[in-house]
Amino acid sequence: MTTVAVVGATGRLGTQIVRVVESMDGFEIVARLNSQSDLSEMDRADLVIDVTRHDVSIAVVDRAVSNGQRVLVGTSGWSSAAIEAKSLPSTANVVFIPNFSVGSTVATHVSALVARYIPNARIDETHHVNKVDAPSGTSTHTAEAIAAARAATPNQPAKPGDHIVAGVPITSHRLPDAIAEQLVTFTGNGETVTIGHETTSRDSYDSGIAAAILFTATTAGVTVGLDRVLGIR
Ligand SMILES: NC(=O)c1ccc[n+]([C@@H]2O[C@H](COP(=O)([O-])OP(=O)(O)OC[C@H]3O[C@@H](n4cnc5c(N)ncnc54)[C@H](OP(=O)(O)O)[C@@H]3O)[C@@H](O)[C@H]2O)c1
Structure with missing residues (x-):
């Protein structure tokens, strides 16, 4: 069983992600964070999903990487330049998906x-x-x-x-x-x-969200884009 923390779980995209994770075998949500939460609540999960704001997302990625957790980022604002500037360590397992469709x-x-x-x-x-x-x-x-x-x-x-x-x-x-x-x-x-x-309909994101979660749970390194997840590129 892969345990999951959803940061931004009360938002529009976060609510959808919670619904998708709950429908997937082998995954269990153990933490749902919103703007009132302490980020330490995400620490006990194997996999962290971030769908918040860019400034919050930077803190979530930093914390998850230093914890050795896998991270799936759907938050906007992670341009190629921003990801490069982050200089993530070679041990980081982070998947950035700017568009789940x-x-x-x-x-x-x-x-x-x-x-x-x-x-x-x-x-x-x-x-x-x-x-x-x-x-x-x-x-x-x-x-x-x-x-x-x-x-x-x-x-x-x-x-x-x-x-x-x-x-x-x-x-x-x-x-x-x-x-x-x-x-x-x-x-x-x-x-x-x-x-x-x-x-x-935003339901169009469901299959991309599920594919990205499965990919994040099993793939090492830093990945950018749903095309990589789907094997298109
Ligand atoms: N990748 C894609 O395909 C895709 C699709 C749609 C949207 N997005 C992006 O995903 C992000 C979220 O979009 P949305 O429409 O779901 O926004 P939203 O409805 O405004 O939700 C934002 C979420 O972030 C939470 N949050 C804010 N500050 C936080 C903090 N300091 N710590 C923890 N959680 C915090 C909010 O909690 P509260 O409820 O307490 O305020 C809420 O749960 C945006 O960057 C958006 O552009 C990406």
Whole structure:
């Protein structure tokens, strides 16, 4: 039996993670922490899942690594630069998952494949009006994957107000009834390829959460991204 502490267990994502862990054989939740908890409550678990805020997440990762615990981090803000700056020891077992959606992860992978052959790409991403950041972390990651994959220099015009990430124009739309949607459009010579992904329910995270928990319980070292967990990359 793998014992689990969920830090941020009362939040929107934390509540979902508690539900997923409770449905998994071989895992038992022994601690549920929120903003009123002392972080020492997580110390008795084999595996710590962090879904809080970035500043809290740094303290959780530090504590879990020094305790020798396995850690799964779903909290936003862990950019490649932030993970590198952390200089985690070689003994650390930490898995960072910026996006638990299997469909979104696969769509980004397919976008990188198309970019190898059709370099001109733009991204439209749509989220709820209350989303504080723009462009979304997922669209930034997709733009970086496209830029890394393409062999030819793009000639993609941007629209006024676009964000330019790794040379890819991104238009951010904010609508009252949206959850999360991304459309990547590649324009070739007389042809267009579109790769779309829409989240219609947060239940879409369930399978990615379960896969990431199983991976964290069994894999050594530092891992970043659901694509690594799923064996896509
Ligand atoms: N990886 C993904 O796919 C994905 C998807 C969605 C969201 N996220 C990210 O996951 C994080 C959580 O999102 P959310 O929507 O669940 O946020 P939320 O609803 O605001 O929940 C935040 C949780 O963190 C807890 N918390 C705050 N300060 C704490 C502290 N000092 N010690 C322990 N717990 C503390 C809160 O406890 P209280 O209830 O006491 O305030 C609450 O349980 C965010 O960074 C978000 O961007 C990632």
